[in-house]
Amino acid sequence: MYRTLFIGICVAVLPAVTVDRIAITVGRDVITELQLDEELRITAFVNRQPIVRNLQARRAAGARLIEQLLVKREMELSHYPSPTGDEIEQYESQIKAGFGSAERFAQAIRDYGLSENIIKDHLALQLMTLRFIEFRFKPDVAGPALADMDAQTDEALNAWLAQTRKQVTIVYLDKLLQ
Template sequence: MLRRTISFLILAGSLRAEKVVIDRVAAAAGQQVVTLSAIRRHLRILALVDNSPLEDTQEARRKAADRLIDQALIHREIELSRFNAPTRAEAEARIQTFQKQRNLTQQQFDELLQRYGFTEDDFTEEVLWRISVTRFIDFRFSPGVQITDDEIKKYYTDEFLPQFRRRAPDAPLPPLDDVRDRVSQVLMLRKTNQAVDQWLAQMRTTVKVRYFEAVLGKEELH
């Protein structure tokens, strides 16, 4: 059954289309597959959001495949969890913030999306997904994270102060009490990410993860 489901060629597109688009399975986690087109789309959205050059190499595709497998595992858990899904209004607010941060007019934003092969609806769906993941992580992992005073002091001494000194060599060092909340937030995020990574690693042991290197190395689809 699984072998029939995960064929190396997947046909996609409208039944009324004159041409058939051929896609390839680049990775699989159990019965969930990651296609080459999904990987390339993921790389384009990363380049767009991060304002960085598009990197469509075999190494970048392998990393993207890993991220998409993680997303598939998270998506499965989101469907089983009970928390409020984000609204389109929330996504639109995030998009407005994105445009302001990039200093983009609506026309420039539309041109940017088009350059990377996306519509505004595509981008909105991406933002909705990112909000969903953040909300799931807060719902599932953040409540169990505890930060001790010793951890705060250690981070302040070992990491915060050296980083601050490199950024502002002549500025007076801020006392711990002035930056305690900021340090706590950094440690909270770090510990939450560690909890998520551990959970994903455990989830991966419950499914068979496979990569098809010949597909990941393909330059173009024919």
């Protein structure tokens, strides 16, 4: 009894600490402030640009994360297969090669406040998403030029995203992100 009382008193006097805040809800899924910041850092890393955390960049990151959630949900519903470990390693090797050496790649990861696991998870999702979009939205007919097919794929994807956004409740808890 005294032990329970002691634990209750200790918990009551501890200061409350906010670990993360929810920025956006997409149906039952959430996008947190930390996820927004990570998306900004990953985007800057991939594009080899400075990290920009202004309102415009945060809105764009929020929009990308919403789209990623919607596509990820569709991939899960359709049981789309994840890339294999070898495929992810090969894709990661292509990204690493762009940095010239493993040391430069590792330094860039540190400079952007990322980790190899974060990069690997992001690349796996990116690879899976690119394949899914091509599978789901690319026209089946052969003949049109590659640029035309890419434009048709983008158009079909954008139409699907617009329709899917209407079917899910998206709430911006951080009103500045709207």
